[in-house]
Amino acid sequence: MMAQSQSQAQQQQLLSHKDGSLFRQVVRHFENKQYKKGLKAAEQILRKNPNHADTQAMKALIIGNQGHSQEAFALAKTALNNNMRSHVCWHVYGLLYRSEKNFEESIKAYKFALRLEPESVPIQRDLAHLQIQMRDYEGYIASRKNMLQQKPGFRQNWTALAIANHLAGNYEAAENVLTTYEDTLKSKPSRADLEHWEAVLYKNKIIAESGDLDKALEHLDAVGNKVADVLAVLEMRADYLLRLGRKDEAEAAYAALLDRNPENSAYYEGYIKAKDLVDAPPAELKKVLDSLAAKYPKADLPRRKPLDFLSGDAFREAADAYLMRMLPKGIPSTFANIKHLYTDPSKRDIVQDLAEGYASSNASQANGTSESGDKKDQFQSSVLYFLAQHYNYKHSRDLDKAMFYAEKCIALDPKSVDFLAVKARTFKHQGDFAAAAEAMEAARALDEKDRAINTKAAKYHLRNDQNEKALETASKFTQNKTVGGPLGDLVDMQAISYLTEDGQSYLRQRKLGLALKRFHQILNVFDLWQDDQFDFHSFSLRKGMIRAYVDMLRWEDNLRAHPFFSRMAISACQAYIALYDNPDLVHGPIPALNGQTNHTDLSPAERKKALKKAKREQEKMEKAEAEKKAALKAAKPTPKADQEDGKKEDTDPFGKKLLETKDPLQDALKFLNPLLQFSPSLVDAQVVGFEIYSRRGKWLLATKSLLQLKALDPSHANIAKYSARIESALSANDVDARIKTIVQQELNKTLQ
Template sequence: MAQVPGQQLSNKDLANFRQVVRHFEGKQYKKGLKVAEQVLKKNPNHADTQAMKALILHSQGHSQDAFDLAKIALKNNMKSHVCWHVYGLLWRGEKNFEEAIKAYKFALRLEPESQPIQRDLAHLQVQMRDYEGYIESRRNMLQQKPGIRQNWTALAIAHHLSGGYEDAENVLTTFEDTVKNNKPARTDIEHWEAVLYKNYIIAESGNLEKALDHLDAIGKRSPDVTGVMEMRADYLLRLDRKKDAEAAYSALLDRNPENSTYFDGWIKAKDLQDAEPTEAKKAYDGVAAKYPRSDLPRRRPLDFLSGDAFRQAVNAYLIRMLRRGVPSTFANIKQLYGDKSKLSTVEELVEGYQSGTMPNTTDDSKPATEKEQENFKWSVPYFLAQHYNFITSRNLPKALEYADRCIAIDSKSVDFHAVKARTYKYMGNTYKASELMTQAQSLDLKDRAINTKAAKYLLRNDQNEDALAMAGKFTQNKTSGGPLADLLDMQCIWYLTEDGQAYIRQRKLGLALKRFHQIFNIFEVWQDDQFDFHNFSLRKGMIRAYVDMLRWEDHLRDHPFYSRMAISAIKAYLLLADNPDLAHGPILNGVNGSTSNGKLSEVERKKALKKARKEQDKLEKAEADKKALAKASKPVPKAEQEDVKKEDADPLGKTLVETKTPLDDAMKFLGPLLEFCGDLLDAQKVGFEVYIRRRKYLLAAKCLLKVRELASEDADAFVFAYQLRHALESNAEGIDGKVTSLVKELAKDALQLNVPAKEFIEKFRKENESTSIRHVQAYAKVKQFADASTQADNEKLLLESVSKFEDARLEDLTAGLEILQDWGSSSDVLEKYKTEARKSWPGAAVFQDG
């Protein structure tokens, strides 16, 4: 190939160019940039150096400059595979994977033998789950270098992930045949992992007989003894070879008698899952005698026993655990509370222990030691405090009584103060709960678990700064961002979520959105982290773990961490869409001083906005002062410390909250939420709220139908149905006729368009006025939406519903208060509602003044 003019370097400059590459790979960007400038000073149009300089600039955060320089490099030498490879890397850094793949493929045309380009292309294809392309890339890499085992394994993975089990097995078998004369050592982890991975593929293909035969042939030499035993037991059970499976699971229980999976397999192998309870209990008793220190064989029978048999077994279990003073006894037992008869039996027994003397167990006639007697004195009231806190057996005054008894026994116990704090939390008294949990934390400053709880309770009480100081006790606090920066580095999602939700309650939407976007970025990081493992896992030979990781990543966003954050973020955007003034901070209702979405008069609005802007300016000034102080006290980094943290240009989320398109921004969270958490009721509800505001009526109808499918009696389904009806009728001219017809056909049962709107509303009231307080609230909301002049009647309805449903949950009563605030109700109405609500929930902070 003829040399392109200006692209040939002298030996010295060529050495410098290689040095640029090494500096980039070592993340020494300043040094790399300096050497690149030296090369370009003599060779200003050298495309490859320009491309490497662009890559360094991109790594330093100068994305636009990097792309401009990369395009100049390509213009200078369109036939340079280095330039095209770098161009692909730049696009990959911007997460535009389609453009990156195009660039890689163009680079490969110019340099078909380049392993780095092929490897990067293959990694991108598996990242995007383009398995056909991945197979082709891995096949090409194998043909070029068939002597490297990783290339064979990678091709097998490509076939396996695309569903080609037979092809994957054949690839691994072919390689084994080429090296069968060299017997691998037991310490050759890469070989034995590949062999077990082959067995994994055979089993997944459904040929369990072949998988078992293969495992028997290779299992004795594999260093993963436990893994082989687990696979063998599983195959035997699935092949219905019960006797052999029983022996296999018994051997596993000898290794770990606390593994519930082993017990599940053992029970199935013995055909006891549908057997008489007495027979199953006998089997578990035998295991308990064999493993006297194991808890599982004693706890498991409580799930299937009933009546007197259950009473005897749970009595023995409780006394054994309480005599030992096991703090987690209630956590082990509470799963039984779904059965009311079992709940009442446990309650009766433990209340009996509290009022009487400590009994002996039915299977142990030994008298209690002095230590066991001491344990019993505190473990019983501690169990009862937790018992009466639990949702199915809740009696908060009793829970408080028993928590106080525990504290009287040992005033220095962290657990006793924590259970008392939890009681106040369930009472709705977030202030007292956070105070008590902070007190519990002060009793053991080295306990990270109680520190976490204390921080969480402070956030639930909207004490964000105090919570950060509390969490900061267990962070390094060396970075300029302080504890919050450390929590971000540690990807502490629970804290960021609670922090964001606290800011929503305070209507500080900028900070709330900042936290939710930070969490969203953490999920993006987890998604991108796969790139590191595509090569690492092959190099280390950990193939089964790698495949499991890829499958886990496929379901990354159906994790509750994501759904909880996304729902909160969407609610924040909905608040912003309904009341754009909230972009300036919490708008105060001029009447009662509470944060509100209600309508203010123009004068009140201007006053509130002025005050909100002042508060925002004060926050920004405080943040700027904090940064200046941190910068002044921060030591100058060493010259070699290239990877310095980027400074956050928008710590208060001002840019996020000042968006002009909040509903469009909400889609960033809503899309993955509905894709991966479609069976979550709250996800469908916020989906409807977004789509109805965006006038996407067909999508809104689908969310409505899903809500009805997931919870047919849910009161919000009625509210949504009316809103959709109203939207179709009021915007009839602005909607495509096909869309209207499709929505009407799709949701005809929900919308009941053949019934007049007034009749539709009253029909719901007649059918549901005694169902729940939520149904009354739904009726009032729809009535208010249909005719705002009925507000006085609707307010009266909500007030009456509080006394009518005396057993209403705290969250239901809080929802009623929020509805009144949204309507901009007067302080008299709000105070009357709070007064009524306090009769049911006297300690709830939300119903207190101040």
């Protein structure tokens, strides 16, 4: 009886020839992201076969990609109930879990699908991609071995298995995989076979990383003349020779590289190491660099590099020669090239003395020649611009002098964007953000086609908390056609710097909803960058760009160590701390009453009045935004293409849902955990870490942040205050005795 019912169920899953063809169309429409067409075809099949599990699963996958995840999971479960033995249903179930970033459940579903259909290439591929995404190297090795056994003639499978072993640290196994494939080739690859020679260079990289540099060099010498990437071969060979101590050969190798590119600082460092001049007297090292400067008369590096190690009169002479080479030409980057020297006060003072000397004399006296009027004016303006930047810089700041020289620059050339920009920077450092924004806007107006100055102007408006003006400025370089207008464009373009400045501006204004909205948008961008790896797991193998792919994976492992993330995460934590300390901010910034900015000191009646005013302002802002959106819709209807791609209007543009969280400190951990994991050396990261952990009553973690803060900055102003807070908490009876003991021991040991 049971066998009969199973047979009937299987018959119900069979489609007619016409419906089978229609089902294949559903799959194609999904792969081409034509979701409406795919949904229409799936529903056409289900009208005739309402319980066809594979079609239900594909329909679930389509509506899941349209953003309806709950309905998608419900339909996928229905499909599984209709046919538990369908590998398609289990595969779709895994894809849905992957879209929700529940990778563990996704892997379980993929593995169950493989039990039903062990030779399914799409399922094996998706499982392998998920394993490398999660850095499950052992699982990835197993999956790639299975794929290789099924298709041993497919080169990508050999390469992928080598990558799996390489990333897992199995260097010998990775090398053997690539060697085995090379031995199977019946004819020698031509020089035009880029995929093969890229794999050969990757094999050489594996040998070098295993530590066998002699073998790596021998292999490189054997294959190097056949590889199309000549520069990579030259760089690898020079590096191997230097690390092996073969200095004469390394010197010749780096000399050849310098002939190709005399502006690469790494080549100079390698050349100097090869000549054993790292600890040589400065005069001897300068002699070598002077010979290189004579050999490469247009190169800047051999003339600038001596400034790093010379001192005293020798430095003055070299700095004078360098500045007198750059300033008469009016090169704007002159100051940027040498400002790193200012960490040494003596060098900073010498540069300042030289530049002041140029400014106090005319150009012909400065360089000992008679110059034409135009060249004299160019030299004079370059010197004044240099001094304006010099006195703006943090290690040599004198803002009165900076403004004096900026004004003199503008007097010489009132239409110079650079001169107005340095004046704006001076206002910013003086704390006058309104004047800074006005000056930078004037600079932008001089060249409206310059994206760089447009970006600067928008940034300065944000520093002045002119969010609407900043968006209007930035919109001059956006399409303004997507859902959400200019801001939607900036989010789509992943303009991290703008979104960060915008969020920090709203944080200063205590508009926490908008601040958190921006910070979460940036968090989503970083998540998207991490998810983008999925596209490259197959693309890089298909194109044969293996070394770049491995470098990308290693870069992704430290993605959140980037300053863009840490700066945003610290601000997001500060916003959540403010929301926790002052829940009334959920209604918007609380206006000051009777001169009191701290509304906790207000009487109940005054507090009620302040909250009412805040709510009224919030409603007014929301109404204005709604009217603006309605006007935008009327003027520019949303294109159908955007709707097809699943782009929807943001239903929470002011971040109200983020503000309505019941546990702000728990939400802050989304930012704090990766911040402390990847940027533990940042003082501000440890500060917000202590503030959040102490409020959550996690005294061990709070103590850890305090100890890290003490190690990073022993004189930090908050150390005594934080220590007192911990002592106060330990004196309470609600802290576990074991925690008290550990914390007290650490504090006594470290903070004494």
